[in-house]
Amino acid sequence: MHVLILGGTTEGRVLAEALHPGVRVTSSLAGRVARPRMPVGEVRVGGFGGTEGLAAWLAEHRVDAVIDATHPFAEHISFNAAGAAASAHVPLLALRRPGWVPVAGDDWHEAASLDDAASRLAGLGERVFLTTGRLGLAAFAACPQWFLVRSVDAPDTPMPARAELLLDRGPFTLDGERELLRRHRVDVLVTKDSGGAATAPKLTAAREAGVPVVIVRRPPVPQGVPTAATPEEAAAWVLGRTGAA
Incomplete structure (x- = not known):
């Protein structure tokens, strides 16, 4: 099974570690940080060329599932991922850490x-x-x-x-x-x-x-895309699709 993780976050790196080496993992980094922390597995850096470019990449590299583990405010790539996954008929999961919640004393x-x-x-x-x-x-x-x-x-x-x-x-x-x-x-x-x-x-x-x-406030996840709150939940979603859970 080949999984593409749209990463650059701590959650993306933890997910790659949880899946590798039993699952082939390719992590994609945007390349906006000069010295990114590199995940395990295969890594690519840079954009895909929009929705159509990402859809073509998914087909060319025979990707079986996509995890959008980008920053919660990386709205553009999240919507590109949703469009590309739908076009390529590849299942997509958004991995989103929970937002902060105010407590007593906060202004x-x-x-x-x-x-x-x-x-x-x-x-x-x-x-x-x-x-x-x-x-x-x-x-x-x-x-x-x-x-x-x-x-x-x-x-x-x-x-x-x-x-x-x-x-x-x-x-x-x-x-x-x-x-x-x-x-x-x-x-x-x-x-x-x-x-x-x-x-x-x-x-x-x-x-x-x-x-x-x-x-x-963070932007919403694209409509219809399921979400996971932790790398563990995302890993279970992936492994459930392989029958190895």
């Missing part, structure tokens, strides 16, 4: 998009900790606030005029996030609802410090 302000998040900053704070990734920084370029921008790689898009860049990769510790908020006098946090434990400590640190959080 969350939900936003529908990065542009919406930027518009909500007025009145919330003047020193912003921005953790939405390097690709969406243009939404904040015209904002007057000061920004601490944390990103894995240096951005190549417009940044806010008043900004300090911090290149770092999770997982992050609670003590580290507490110190970062204190040292930079952060009074508002902006993040995407990525879910997972690796970057969640910033939410706890913000709650403890009384810092409001502007959180961008």
Whole structure:
């Protein structure tokens, strides 16, 4: 059996480890991170050429199942995957870690998009900790606030005029996030609802410090695509299709 994992996430790497070597696994990485953490099994880097290109790749390489284990905000590739899988008549499963849920003491302000998040900053704070990734920084370029921008790689898009860049990769510790908020006098946090434990400590640190959080809601999974919340669930789905579960 040949499984294509559209990866780049921790969940994708864990799933590849769970299936390999009993199942032939090819993990596809977008190539947007300079030094990605490589999964086990076969790996390809780069795009497919849209929905039609991915459908052709699935047929050429005789893929039996596709797991969309991309970032919860990688909306474009998820819809391409849904279209390609339907066209190639290949079953598709979306592996999506659960989103974050506010708890007592949180001061969350939900936003529908990065542009919406930027518009909500007025009145919330003047020193912003921005953790939405390097690709969406243009939404904040015209904002007057000061920004601490944390990103894995240096951005190549417009940044806010008043900004300090911090290149770092999770997982992050609670003590580290507490110190970062204190040292930079952060009074508002902006993040995407990525879910997972690796970057969640910033939410706890913000709650403890009384810092409001502007959180961008994640896009929906394409209609009709089944989902799994954990790599274990996704592995069971794959193995169930082989009769080896």
